[in-house]
Each structure stands twice: as C-alpha cells, then as structure tokens.
Amino acid sequence: MSEKDLNRMSSDCGEDAAPYVLGALTDEEHEAFLVHLESCAVCRDEVAALSGVASVLPAAVPQLSAPEDIKRRVMSTVRSEAGLRGAGQSAPEPRRRAASPRWGWRAALVPAGALAAAVIAIILIGSGGSGSSGSRVIQAQVTAPRASVSVKLDGGHAELNVAKMPQSPPNHVYEVWVKRNGAPQPTDALFTVSSAGNATVGVPGNVSGVKQILVTAEPTGGSKVPTSTPVIVANVS
Amino acid sequence: MQLLYRGNAAAFEVIYDRHADAAFSLAYRMCGQRALAEDVVQEAFLSLWRSGARYDHNRGSVRTWTLGIVHNRAIDALRKRSVRERGIVDSEGIEERIPARERTEVEFARKDEAREIRDALEKLPEEQSRVIQLAYFGGLTHVQIASMLDMPVGTIKGRMRLGLAKMRMTLGDPAEVLQ
Numbered sequence: 001m002s003e004k005d006l007n008r009m010s011s012d013c014g015e016d017a018a019p020y021v022l023g024a025l026t027d028e029e030h031e032a033f034l035v036h037l038e039s040c041a042v043c044r045d046e047v048a049a050l051s052g053v054a055s056v057l058p059a060a061v062p063q064l065s066a067p068e069d070i071k072r073r074v075m076s077t078v079r080s081e082a083g084l085r086g087a088g089q090s091a092p093e094p095r096r097r098a099a100s101p102r103w104g105w106r107a108a109l110v111p112a113g114a115l116a117a118a119v120i121a122i123i124l125i126g127s128g129g130s131g132s133s134g135s136r137v138i139q140a141q142v143t144a145p146r147a148s149v150s151v152k153l154d155g156g157h158a159e160l161n162v163a164k165m166p167q168s169p170p171n172h173v174y175e176v177w178v179k180r181n182g183a184p185q186p187t188d189a190l191f192t193v194s195s196a197g198n199a200t201v202g203v204p205g206n207v208s209g210v211k212q213i214l215v216t217a218e219p220t221g222g223s224k225v226p227t228s229t230p231v232i233v234a235n236v237s
Numbered sequence: 238m239q240l241l242y243r244g245n246a247a248a249f250e251v252i253y254d255r256h257a258d259a260a261f262s263l264a265y266r267m268c269g270q271r272a273l274a275e276d277v278v279q280e281a282f283l284s285l286w287r288s289g290a291r292y293d294h295n296r297g298s299v300r301t302w303t304l305g306i307v308h309n310r311a312i313d314a315l316r317k318r319s320v321r322e323r324g325i326v327d328s329e330g331i332e333e334r335i336p337a338r339e340r341t342e343v344e345f346a347r348k349d350e351a352r353e354i355r356d357a358l359e360k361l362p363e364e365q366s367r368v369i370q371l372a373y374f375g376g377l378t379h380v381q382i383a384s385m386l387d388m389p390v391g392t393i394k395g396r397m398r399l400g401l402a403k404m405r406m407t408l409g410d411p412a413e414v415l416q
Binding site: 015016017018019021022023024025026029049052053054055056057058059060061062063064065066067069070071073074075078079081082194195196198199200 | 273
C-alpha cells in the first residue's frame, strides 16, 4: 500500500466515492481512485452504497423522444459492421429481406429526403493498410470547406470519422466504396451525418490490399457505380 | 445480450429502441444543445454496439449500463468545452422540448418512478441538490464546482456524499427502481 493510500485511509477514505459515482473526479483522480478501490474495502462499500442512487438520476430529467435521424445513422453503421462480424444479416426485417440481397436492405435504411449532395471522399490507403502491426490514423483531403475526415485502420478494419461534413442533398445518402485495382467497388455502408456534420462509419470487410476508400453521395438506397466526382481525397502513401 | 455479443444488428436495434429516448433525454439535459446531444447519443450507442461483450449483468441493468455510457460520453463532450462556452443547463432552461412518446404501461410506470426520483432530489437541502446536479448533469468536476461556489473542495465532496446518502434513504434500494 502506498503512502498516498495510507494517508487516504487515515484522513479522507471514502470521501471520493460520491464524486466518483457522479463522474465528478478529474481524469487523473478517477484513474487513481480506481487503483485505490482495488485495495480499499471502505471505499468499495461506499461506492456500492452510492452508485445505485447515481444510476437512477437520469430518470429525473424531462423525458424526450430521440430524433429519428440518430437511429438511422446508428443502425447504418451497425448493419455495416454486423456484416463484418458475419452476423446481423441473419435476422433482417422481412421488408428488407424481400429486396435484393446485395442492395435491398439499404433502401430501407434511409427514408426519402434524407440525403444530399454528391460527395465523394477518396481515401487512399497504402498497400500496408492491413494494420496487422497496430492501428494508425490517416487524414483525408476534403473538398467541402471546413470538413475533415480521418480513417482509423486497425487489424484490417477501417473506420471513417467524419466531421463538419455538409448534409447530403435530398434523396441522397453517403456511400462508402473501396478500390483495390480497377473500378471502385460498392459497400453496404450508407450513412448520413448529424446536424453538426459528424458521423462514424465502419468500412465493411477487410481492407487488406485496398488502395482507396471512396465516399460518395448517391441516390437513396445507394448505387452500384459512383455517380459523382470525388470531393475528398486522402493520399497516405 | 447474447445476440449482441455475436454482433446481431437486429438484437442491437431492440436495445436501441428501448433506451434511445432515455439516452437522448439525459444527453440533452447535460449538453443543452440538440446537435451535441445527438452526437453524444450516436457515439454512445456505437460504443455500446462495439463493446457489448463487456456488459456484466451483475453490475446493473442494460438500461443502467447504456445510460452510464451516455453519461460518460456527455462528460467527455462537455469537458472539451469551457464552462462559459457550454453554460450550465437546468431542466427549466430546455427550450427545444421534444415530448417523449407515451406508449406502454411500462412507460407510465417509469413516469411514476421518475417522479419519485425527482422528488427525492428536490427534497434535498438546496446546497446538496445543487452540487449533485452540477456534477452529474453539468459534467463539472468537484474542483470546478468548488471554484464556482467559492467553497473548499472538502465541503463540496461532503455535500455530494450527504445528498446521495439521503436520496438512498428516501428511495430505498434505487438499483431496483428502473430495472
């Protein structure tokens, strides 16, 4: 036990439990308190006693309805990533299953009027993009003023983090493409951005050998070939 | 949750539908801005999706786990901004009200429970209620609250502790309230 722990035991042990359960410790204090908890039964008991109260505080706020846009964005990413895990497609909703296996569910993801202008993001990923030696982040070039796009590569998986991107035009969605050799290939990743222009999107499949990841704005439901010119380009080699 | 572990999007959608309103309500109460609240909820649910395997049912309900993630994300978002920039929002100051849908008996039951919890919070002495709300909903650290109220840090911690302990006595076992 450290001197700090001894001091804590003798003077203020248990004192940090309340700010801890309320999320009111600084990051440094939070980390230190977690370490302290491992060896202090007094603080563990205090946390156990108070955390139940803290966990019900959200019920005290006025209850609102979550905007539908959030679900559309979240589920777009989730379905893309579920494909990566080899699951999620096993139990699609009937109306989605009824459509074509490759493109069908996508039409159900984005209601008419949700998408906008054709935006194409091209992120060039070097041949070493498989990321087997750890994660790395690549900045993309974006033609839209003030917008930024970074790509996190980790273990063959790529994730786009989009910020301050303009809303796509009516009846369009953003679509992610991958390019190895030859023409860009479509993916199941369709997305819209938040009102602040932000989105996080997983790129379906393993990106090993992928040289470019493209994002375009396409008509609702997606396209099989890009219909507009790239507006974001990242050269990473 | 077992399906979520295996990356089942349909299972995740059920969880989203059950808890999205509560998540957005909490995020909006904390952030005070619709756009920021939307970003917080989106990031929180994607985090939940990607970390489903870390859920431990022994440590609380899925709802508690979900709202805990939302709370942490909102704190992160708030602490990236200055106190002056974000302001401190209370429930009376929410302008963009979006009434929640009233759908099921479960939601009516939740309303009763919510009233119980609000009452317990409001019955606290003002100084205890205030520090709890500034911390939990305002995302402020105890040091920032002490500075804001010009009081010793120890006093702030003590008020938090006393307030939570009194709420616990009022509510009984709150861990069971919102299961």
